[in-house]
Amino acid sequence: MKKYFGILRKCSLFDQIEDQHLIAMLSCLGARRAEFDKKYTIFAEGSPARYFGILLSGSAQIIRHDYYGNRSIVSGVVPGELFGEAFACAGEQTLPVSVVANEPCEVLLVDSTHVLHTCSNGCEFHRRMIYNLMRDMARKNIMVYSKLEITGKRSTREKILAYLAHMEQQTGKAEFDIPFDRQELADYLEVDRSGLSAEISKLKREGIIDCRKNHFVLL
Amino acid sequence: MKKYFGILRKCSLFDQIEDQHLIAMLSCLGARRAEFDKKYTIFAEGSPARYFGILLSGSAQIIRHDYYGNRSIVSGVVPGELFGEAFACAGEQTLPVSVVANEPCEVLLVDSTHVLHTCSNGCEFHRRMIYNLMRDMARKNIMVYSKLEITGKRSTREKILAYLAHMEQQTGKAEFDIPFDRQELADYLEVDRSGLSAEISKLKREGIIDCRKNHFVLL
């Protein structure tokens, strides 16, 4: 498990918890490692939400399908991030979303009840971890609000610009890669793919942005 | 403060905490009561997010304005609910939204740092409260996901139906009042008001729903 310490140290759940305690905690949490190939479903919509995940490597997406099979991408997941924790912590819920591997993934599955209730060993790091988990959820909350702000825009153009502005703010740079291809970006922004492509071309012609594939520059 | 016990008992933050401990806790939290008239801003977008609120009476809305002043309603707040807690718990944030009184309101303002850090009295109910707060945030998270699902629909018609289905599920009844007037519903669903009215009329003509003002029936 030691090979994952680099990632786990960056995971907000273990903030200010030292390596020496990590191993004990992981077993205490009943954490187990799992692998998923590209396109595989890590968590399936509708299944019980007892476990949450920590992405160790690869990348994943949180998605939802409506009655007609239209895909909507809620967010991407990068290594070190938690996923599904809100559903696990709310209790008595089934998952309203799926989590799908975007490329081969390694994940750590954690039983949420082990986090929420102090372990029988009475280890004192639980308190820290619960605090960390709370802050993580607060931040996730804010992230979802951001998405609401982006997809709440009325036009495709405004959605694109709001998304790019958000990425600029998050990376601190006017030049960055986005984690989506065109279809995925469309599914994230809740717009039509061809309309999205057309609008991106227009923004390029107007000299507002530049991009090549998934690399964008704000001018 | 005793007159508010009825409401506070329903507040998720105080789940399983008995009345006798409540008074001590409230002072321990540095909670203070405040009143706001209709249309008054309880929390302003951009201001520091140190306090969160508990609505004691009245009703409020969490809203956001974009550059052009377009209003977007993120959610409504009813008595007993917390608001602003995610922003306060994420730390180092300013509010990305405003909270506005929809009618005369009484609120309890709570200093988030008092909740997150065990009080000097070392009262044991903090643990329970932190647990409650975490579950509250997890649920809020899920609520925002629901909103994302509703507003993520591509057409006005689908948004209306998704919203009404959500209300039906939440109330458990096919007949209910919605907490919005037409303009507010439009701002919540992120659509044009006149288009919304037109679509509601159409749904009525088609015999899919019935409504009078803000009372809706799913047929």
Added chain:
DNA sequence: TAAAGTCTGTTGAATTTTCAACAAAAGGAG
């Protein structure tokens, strides 16, 4: 390297949404 498959940009037509303006209905104030 060639072939097959996927992703992206373009286009035009059909559909929808937005916008602006107005009139009817409902609610509130005096």
Added chain:
DNA sequence: CTCCTTTTGTTGAAAATTCAACAGACTTTA
């Protein structure tokens, strides 16, 4: 009760989005 204000429904025109179809660019696989 009447006047005034706010809310709601309707309409038509303008603008934007979606849809379907296709061609070229890029990837992957055999």
